[in-house]
Each structure stands twice: as C-alpha cells, then as structure tokens.
Amino acid sequence: MRRTTARRDVRLLTLTERGELAFDVGPDPRTIGVVLRLAGPAPPEAEIAATLADRLADSPRWSCRVVRPPGLLPRWEPMAVDTAAHVRTLTLAPGDGAREDDVMAAAVRVLREPWDLKAAPPWRVTRLVTGTGRDAVVLSLHHVLTDGTGVLATGAALLGMTPPLAGSARAAPESGGAAAHEPGAAGAAVRAPARAAAHSPASAVxxxxxxxxxxxxxxxxxxxxxxxxxxxxxxxxxxxxxxxxxxxxxxxxxxxxxxxxxxxxxxxxxxxxxxxxxxxxxxxxxxxxxxxxxxxxxxxxxxxxxxxxxxxxxxxxxxxxxxxxxxxxxxxxxxxxxxxxxxxxxxxxxxxxxxxxxxxxxxxxxxxxxxxxxxxxxxxxxxxxxxxxxxxxxAEPMAIAGVPVTHVMPIAPxxxxxxxxxxxxxxxxxxxxxxxxxxxxxxxxxxxxxxxxxxxxxxxxxxxxx
Missing domain, CATH: 3.30.559.30 (Nonribosomal peptide synthetase, condensation domain)
Known part of the structure; x- marks a missing residue:
C-alpha cells in the first residue's frame, strides 16, 4: 500500500475551522463534495491511490486528523495516510447507471456517510461504476478540511486532473516520491527565523x-x-x-x-x-x-x-x-x-x-x-x-488519468x-x-x-x- 506522511505542522484549528465543527449538528454529516462525470470508465482504485500518495504532501491538512485533547482546543495532527483506504468503488445496479437520478442518489449515499475525525483525515474518493462506460468520481470531505472554493481546486491538484490532451494516462507528480517531502524539510529551515519575527514587537502591533x-x-x-x-x-x-x-x-x-x-x-x-x-x-x-x-x-x-x-x-x-x-x-x-x-x-x-x-x-x-x-x-x-x-x-476541460471530465456537480451541506x-x-x-x-x-x-x-x-x- 502507498503511504504518505504530512509535514510536521501540528497546529491548532483556526477559529473558522472550529466554527465548522460547531456547525456539525446534523441531521446529516457536515460534508461537501463534487461529482465528476466522466466520458469513459473511471481510473482503477490503485491508480487513483498512487496519484494521491504522490501529491498528498503538497496539501498538508489532507494528511491530518482532528484531535480534541481534554480541556484543550482541537488541533490538526499529521499522520501516516494509507491513500488506498480513502479510495473505494460503488457499483450501481444494472440499468441504474443510465439514469441521472440514480447516479445522484448514489452520490447522496456517499455524502451521508459519517466521519470519525479523530481516526483519519476526513476525505474520500468514490468511484461510481455505472455500467454504461461513462462513470463518475465523487470527492467528499468534511467542511472543516476546506470550503467550497477549495474543494475542487485541491481535489483537482490531488487527483492529478489535467487538460485532456496532456498526453500521459496519469499526470506525473511535479517531483519524485522521495523528493515530495523535501519542501517540508526546507520549510523547517526557514520557519525558525520566521517564528522569531512573528514574536517581535512590530509583528505584535x-x-x-x-x-x-x-x-x-x-x-x-x-x-x-x-x-x-x-x-x-x-x-x-x-x-x-x-x-x-x-x-x-x-x-x-x-x-x-x-x-x-x-x-x-x-x-x-x-x-x-x-x-x-x-x-x-x-x-x-x-x-x-x-x-x-x-x-x-x-x-x-x-x-x-x-x-x-x-x-x-x-x-x-x-x-x-x-x-x-x-x-x-x-x-x-x-x-x-x-x-x-x-x-x-x-x-x-x-x-x-x-x-x-x-x-x-x-x-x-x-x-x-x-x-x-x-x-x-x-x-x-x-x-x-x-x-x-x-x-x-x-475554465478549460480537465481529465483524470486521461479520462475527460464532462460535467462537475457541486454539493453543499x-x-x-x-x-x-x-x-x-x-x-x-x-x-x-x-x-x-x-x-x-x-x-x-x-x-x-x-x-x-x-x-x-x-x-x-x-x-x-x-
């Protein structure tokens, strides 16, 4: 299994993020998502998981769970992420995949699944296999992780979404797997003086x-x-x-x-x-x-x-x-x-x-x-x-592993x-x-x-x- 670990940036949840936790009062989970309709079959689970593993280090919050120590404010805690565990497949019944209503009903089932924020980062990628040769991919996540403006942008980056004529079946990561963690190490070298500057009188004012x-x-x-x-x-x-x-x-x-x-x-x-x-x-x-x-x-x-x-x-x-x-x-x-x-x-x-x-x-x-x-x-x-x-x-058409995305459907909580x-x-x-x-x-x-x-x-x- 492919695993990746976030940069060691343990931090408290922001006030806005804590507000999202407070918002999570039901009756359904506080989940946002997008349904990506494809022009062909969805990429295999293993291929999606590999792409996520290559790119996850560039979005640190997506490798964090939410922990709430007794008497303390909740915080993001980086953890090793098995990307394969976040990718799964839902196969629609024969005949259902041809009806748009059944695809959306399947998306509703996915978005109504509960989250255990302390166990794993709250996001999932679900392949909807329709049986028509034109599948869908549902990206769902808890609203504490990002908002509507970020869900598609970050999801596109993590899923390696590229223009359809980009060439390769799966877009290569910007850097190799081992080097993907180097920005975190380099960042640590510059964060120390940055933290010192942050505590200066001028910064306080x-x-x-x-x-x-x-x-x-x-x-x-x-x-x-x-x-x-x-x-x-x-x-x-x-x-x-x-x-x-x-x-x-x-x-x-x-x-x-x-x-x-x-x-x-x-x-x-x-x-x-x-x-x-x-x-x-x-x-x-x-x-x-x-x-x-x-x-x-x-x-x-x-x-x-x-x-x-x-x-x-x-x-x-x-x-x-x-x-x-x-x-x-x-x-x-x-x-x-x-x-x-x-x-x-x-x-x-x-x-x-x-x-x-x-x-x-x-x-x-x-x-x-x-x-x-x-x-x-x-x-x-x-x-x-x-x-x-x-x-x-x-503004331009995108593709997942070379499969064009024909339509994108946003879903709010x-x-x-x-x-x-x-x-x-x-x-x-x-x-x-x-x-x-x-x-x-x-x-x-x-x-x-x-x-x-x-x-x-x-x-x-x-x-x-x-």
Missing part, C-alpha cells in the same frame, strides 16, 4: 491592527445584511435526515449575457431564479410571499494557504419575488424587473463584501456550540430561507431549518447548478428545478425595456 481591521470590516459586512426577518412558511421547519439532488446544466456565456444585459451578475441571476422557484413552490401550496431571504457566501482568497481555503463570510440578501397575480388580476413584476431590483440591492451589499465576517460568525458558532445551544438556534432561526452559492471552477440550497459551479463554459432539498421535498424537486430553468430562460429572452 501589526497583528493587533489586523485584528481591529477584521472586526470593523466583519461588523460592516454583517450590518449590510440587516433587515426584516424571514417570513415563516410551511418550509420553515427543522430539516430531517436525508436529502435529494437535482442538477441543471446551463450555458455559462448565455447566463452571463443575460446578467450583463440587466447590469447584473451571474450570482444575481441565481438569486432571482432560486428565490422565484421557491416562491412558485409555495404558491402551489397556497402560500404567498413577497421576498425570500437568501444567504450568499462571500469569499476572499488567502494567499499561501496550501489547502486553498478562502476566508468566507456571508451577505444576507432579500430577493423580491413575483406573486402569481396582483390583487386586480394583473401579472406581477417580470423576472427582468426583479433582476434589476436585486442587482441594485446586491451592488450596495457588495461594497461591504470582504469575507471578514467569517471569524466573527465562527466565534458565535463556537460559543453557542459550547453552550449546547447551536442546534436549537439553527432549527428556529428566522434570518434566511435559503442559501445561494456561486463558485468559479476551471444542509443544516438547521433551511430546506433549499442552490449551489452553482462554472466549468469549461458551462454553469452547473445543483439544487439540494431535504427528503420531505423530494416530490416537489422536479417542479423546483423546472422553475429555476424557466426563470433563467425568461431572463435570457428578455430584451427590455422594463
């Missing part, structure tokens, strides 16, 4: 000023989202174990043209489409709402982070929705009018979008978790109705009483939009997905004026 700046910007980011509470609807109930997925494959350039035509962004289009679809779902239940409160993650990259974790805060946006008809029977605002309104609102919010609310939120999450109140608070919150995320993926998550990822000119809903909404998911597509199509055909 800079750290204090940085903390003040973080608090000020974080408070401003949170204040930008202040407003009325989310309306209580039949969807406002604690989510139950299990969830379902639907995925839309959209033309990225088409969505981008629609957005720019309205002076908006792709994220604005997702807000209007997602909120509009939820409003239509409620209308079919006989409920009417004027707005849907959305949580929008805001990320800022952290240079030098080998695991590509961004600092992610949140913006709270009230997305207006159109009622089926006005009191006088006239149609409500068009999707174009709603997009113009939403774009103006998010432009004002984005002035405060720095990602610096992340440590403030993490502190609040961890504090509530220590008091045993976090689960109860999340199940009763009235801040948001849904979560809308938009991630930027590779769920928590509290938020039943609908809209997660988009751009990849090779396409926009993959995944809808995650709790299990009790399974029968309504096809209609929800159709409504999202209808709103996107309506915006694409709009030419103004509004």
């Amino acid at each position: 800079a750290h204090a000023l940085g903390a003040v700046r973080t608090v000020a910007l974080g408070v401003a980011e949170l204040a930008a989202g202040l407003g009325p509470r989310a309306e209580r609807t039949s969807l406002s109930a604690p989510i139950e174990p299990g969830f379902c997925l639907a995925n839309l494959d959209l033309d990225l350039d088409g969505v981008r043209r629609s957005a720019h035509h309205h002076g908006a962004t792709v994220n604005d289009v997702l807000l209007v489409a997602g909120a509009g679809a939820v409003a239509r779902l409620l209308a079919r239940r006989g409920e009417r709402v004027d707005r849907i409160l959305c949580s929008v993650p805001v990320s800022r990259a952290r240079p030098g982070d080998t695991d590509r974790r961004a600092r992610t805060g949140v913006l709270r946006v009230a997305a207006p929705v159109a009622a089926p008809a006005t009191a006088h029977g006239r149609p409500g605002p068009t999707a174009s009018a709603l997009l113009l309104h939403t774009a103006a609102r998010t432009r004002r919010r984005r002035r405060f979008a720095t990602g610096e609310s992340a440590p403030l939120l993490a502190f609040a999450f961890e504090s509530l978790g220590r008091l045993g109140l976090y689960r109860a608070v999340l199940r009763r919150q009235r801040l948001i109705n849904m979560v809308v995320s938009n991630l930027r993926g590779p 769920g928590v509290g009483n938020v039943p609908v998550y809209v997660t988009a990822l751009s990849y090779a000119g396409r926009l993959s939009v995944t809808l995650r809903v709790e299990a009790r909404l399974a029968s309504e998911l096809p209609g929800l997905a159709a409504d999202v597509r209808d709103v996107v199509d309506e915006l694409a055909s709009a030419r103004g004026p509004w």
